[in-house]
Amino acid sequence: MPAFPEAAHEAVHNQTLRGNLRHATHTIRAKRANAVAEVSDWAELREAGKQIKDHTLRHLDRYLVQLEESVTAAGGTVHWAADADEANRIVTSLVKATGESEVVKVKSMATQEIGLNEALEAEGVNAYETDLAELIVQLGKDRPSHILVPAIHRNRGEIREIFAREMSEWGRPAPEGLTDTPAELADAARLHLREKFLRAKVGVSGANFMVAETGTLVVVESEGNGRMCLTLPETLISVVGIEKIVPTWQDLEVFLQTLPRSSTAERMNPYTSMWTGTTDEDGPRAFHLVLIDNGRTDTLADEVGRQALRCIRCSACLNVCPVYERAGGHAYGSVYPGPIGAILSPQLRGTESEIDASLPYASSLCGACYEVCPVAIDIPEVLVHLRERVVQGGAVTREGAKVVLKPAKGHAAERAAMRAARWAFGRPGVLRTGQRLASRTRRFHPRTLPGPGRAWSETRSLPAVPAEPFRDWWQRTKGGQETRGGKDTSK
């Protein structure tokens, strides 16, 4: 996976991609603002959402145990997975125990994160994505590029082509003479997937929320494919990150108001399914909940970074981000793109790889992501925190153990400059001499920096050096009271 700057460099030159993204993000942005303006207590809902999630995270051990008890009491089975491999092994063995060789899937970031489809395929199990956008991505042998609308980078013409070319490989072919109107494309998907829904014996899902008090799982969706996967199969396997807990049933009243308005800009999404264990003769007879860590406890150990675990995956931050709008989701090299991806991925995976070390820099720090976040994650704060970690290294938690990270490669010049600055700032004489020298030589300063500083100065104007250091000016004029006869410093 190349670092963000290289990946983004290619994406920004793709005119189709930029057009598709611009259209989509601007559409949803305007709609979301209207949907939020409809509720006069948005600020209070946002604050409550933040506090509920923070409280849950601060007592996560207790709520996990409570959730396990309530799910088990309701007829479900709880499994624990420390990492992606373990989660995949658990799901694969549960599917194999049913004797089935195919599963239908509700769109789920958690199963994307652990690469479940590939793991199942390696064991001879076909996993069919049933969300329309996920279907487009799967048929197009592509990768998702958005949390909510994974095929946001595709326009209707591209989708028509993918359906016409690929559907027959997987099942019912696309109708003859398929046009590119969204209604016809959706209808083709309906016909293609219905035969899979009706015969499926195993469904795999994630969950938007899990209620510790009652053991209830909640899936929020639009198309009805979620309901198909959650109710028609005999066995349901839900793979959920341990941070998705809310303590009580009542807490849902906050998130069921903020999530739809933030994500699809609707008052409420068309379908929400809630199930508590199993119910006699209504829906799956067996229910398995796989709780995954996969880097979440390491994220929890970081007092600044843990707020990323409040995320309810609404994707509002993607839609307002000027960097995401131009670079697209693939450049982030992770299933979580955009601003939230830039802080979540390097925490879940660590900052050792080139892509993860570059993600905290994939931002202009404009703050729009923080403004729209329905659980008030201060994304810019975490980005700056992670930049510091990349540049300076330091103590972090990886797989539950404290380790000391070395500073990342490629930041040597920056670090040397900072060290020199620290040394100079501690020695007033040195600082004064340096500033005077800089002022007197300012006509000879280059416009771009030489050597490793070039990467920085290529995209920025260097700050102008004043003709006289501030401290000299202050001493000479007594703080501006005696300006007469002095040098004109405004030039």
Place this chain on the structure above:
Amino acid sequence: MSSRELILARVRRALADVPQDDTPYDQAFARPYLREHGHRSVAATVDLLAGNLADYRALVHRCTAGELAGTIARLLAERGSAAVSVPVGLDPEWLAATEVTRVPDSAADTPAELDRVDSVVTACAVAIAETGTLVLDGSPDQGRRRITLVPDHHICVVRVPDQVVSSVPQGLERLDPARPLTWISGPSATSDIELDRVEGVHGPRTLEVVLVSGE
């Protein structure tokens, strides 16, 4: 160590900074948000429900209890429905005026059999006006979750005003989390193609809501 113990131990270690006597749940945060948005008369709340349902492309009808059987018969006839799925506890009076073949909701039916049914008629547990949402809880007059999913046409009867609440918080209060719950806000829809909303992907493509009042 099992993964359960491993994860719980990691969580506890990660939270070493959290004081032992940290504020308990019921004092941890206030709920300063509203229980409902604005003050409306009962009639205005029902109107808001009707407006928001229609805004998301549900077809809304109003009638009195005496007109209900006729209304349902007409809606089934207009659709050309030949077979209708019927929850076991549905008031038989509701279907008294139609000749359409009744298919009783049964656990023995396969999804493929259900796919051959044209329509379904159900009651609901509660309706939420501010969001235009119907909630079904699997009670005998609503049937299994799948009967409101597989047929292409869903007629849902809401008794107004007693089944209508204003807001999501009020709706949740009325529901039993132990029941299998389905929240429905308009017919199936997708925004996955260029973020254009298209109604009707996998669930019923037509949702008709009958707001029935009085005796």
